[in-house]
Amino acid sequence: MTSLRACLAASLCLATAIALAPSPARADRCDDLAAQLKRHIDGLHVGKTAANAIFLSHPAARQLILGCPNRKFTNELIAGTDSRKPKPEFYDLVAQASAIIFTIPKADTLRGVTRCIKRMGLLRGDDVRMRYRRLNMHCTRTKTSAAIAVSRGNDE
Template sequence: MLKNLIAISGVRSAGRAMALTVLAAAALTVSGPSPARADRCDDLARQLKGQIDGLAVGKTAANLIYLSHPQAKVITLGCAGRNYSNQLYAKADSRKPQPAFLDLVASAAAIIFTLPKDDMRNGAARCIRRMGFIHGDDVTTRYRRLEMRCVRTKTEASITISRGTDE
């Protein structure tokens, strides 16, 4: 009799262990690893849309979220990649961008990189101002631990602001 009880309790505990294992596996499958980078980037895009008037969020493709605004010809938010944690790219319609364009870039960069808007405006304006006869049409500067790259063609100018993954 005692032998039968031990055998039955062994089966019950083995059955419970198997049931717990199956439940744990099911819980991991349902929750699974969440794409934290994409969520963080989407949250940034929503935050930009909510705080900058006239900004619209477009499609997402290849770690880029396309945005649109009347002051910019092209504006994108780059999500975390190999070489940078976040990136803002904006292209102006003219060779010499208007102050409203610089204000848009400063507002977006301040939200993305959590720095003061005035500092971002100063950094973007400095990068745009440096382009010219002496420094050429492709200028890279560092400002507040951010890398700012300004490029100018015959008809338009663009600025890319990014922070490296090691900073």
């Protein structure tokens, strides 16, 4: 009888240990998205994660940041270049990354990115905000550089 009790106690301890054991680690959705970007965009490298943002690098952009979800937006892509008038490779990079992040066709994101950056100038100034295909686009430029931030609000 005591061996039966010992066997039951051992099996109960084993079942409890299995139930309370930590599950395998799972990367969060933002890390998964960064890995997906790296798989689909040639030349893209994933850097450090800091303060709810993942720093990326690509030859076509001086600055490339993937902002993780927070209270204001679902995801955000921030890209900057060294020239006042970006090259077509920059437009293509931002459009392709935005298409992957926000699951919108690349042609639509390319049109929105191009419109936002080309609107900056003498009439509209160097700070342009616009919406295109439920995306918020904010383009800025200085005397030597241009940048764009593409995001989607949490309520959309």
